[in-house]
Amino acid sequence: MEYSTNVVSKRERDCLVSLVEGSTKGFPLRLYQIASFLRVKPPTALNVVRRLEQKGLAQSKDGMTLLTELGDRTAKRILLVHRTYESLLCQSGVSEKSACSDAANVDFIIPEEEARLILKKIGNPRLCPHGKPIRDGEDK
Amino acid sequence: MEYSTNVVSKRERDCLVSLVEGSTKGFPLRLYQIASFLRVKPPTALNVVRRLEQKGLAQSKDGMTLLTELGDRTAKRILLVHRTYESLLCQSGVSEKSACSDAANVDFIIPEEEARLILKKIGNPRLCPHGKPIRDGEDK
């Protein structure tokens, strides 16, 4: 019955993923882009970004937001878990679409080490159902 | 990037599980017992119970709290997911203890149908690592 202090909330998770997926080649995102990703008004998005900054996961300059080193690692970790869980679901017979949205609800909660063990158990697929690499290398 | 309106929060989940596991043979729980399960002060526990009541998941009388039919079904659903995920983790090489506490962080988020599919994929075990039945019948 313990309470685990999550590193990031769902919203913060979404924001991190937006930043890592949206900012191709290191280009930072504008606030209105983040707000659009999150389907939220700019002041709300700013709030989320501020929280990420306080946690050392993002940094903003002149309205441009970029992940920090830590934020990048965190986002990559989330994506690893996401794609692992997604693969598990698809292998189990869940549709690709459901798998993706449902994975997004847990990928920031499940510890990385567990995801790696699950990944091994399901046969170490290299690609997630969307065809994106699960491990290390490039995303997108 | 949608936001899923969770039926229950983590706290409410813990409370539901306490009620279904603590109240053997239909005996209701006292508030101080719930508070003790949740490691929280009585007023806080009362607050959680009130929310469960508002959602139609529990009902109190003379300080005794009991699950409603809906609450019972909800709690059983959570336990099914819990034991399924727990089994998956243990099969993957996670320790029993970690598996249990980590499963508690996602068992109220993962949809039942997905858990059933996962259960099938991992070989339809009848018992969770703790030896409790995963499907239907009796808990405890």
Place this chain on the structure above:
DNA sequence: CCATGCATTAGTATCACACTAACGATATTA
């Protein structure tokens, strides 16, 4: 120089979660 676009601030609201302090009722016990 002005309008448009965007970031930011200020102010507000809700919900979950948590606490302390105080009060009330009941039960046990001296």
Place this chain on the structure above:
DNA sequence: TAATATCGTTAGTGTGATACTAATGCATGG
């Protein structure tokens, strides 16, 4: 019976995440 202990409940606060509107500020391109 009176005193004490136990427990539920209320009242009052506080925090953090999430969300909004309205207003302000700043820059850039007409």
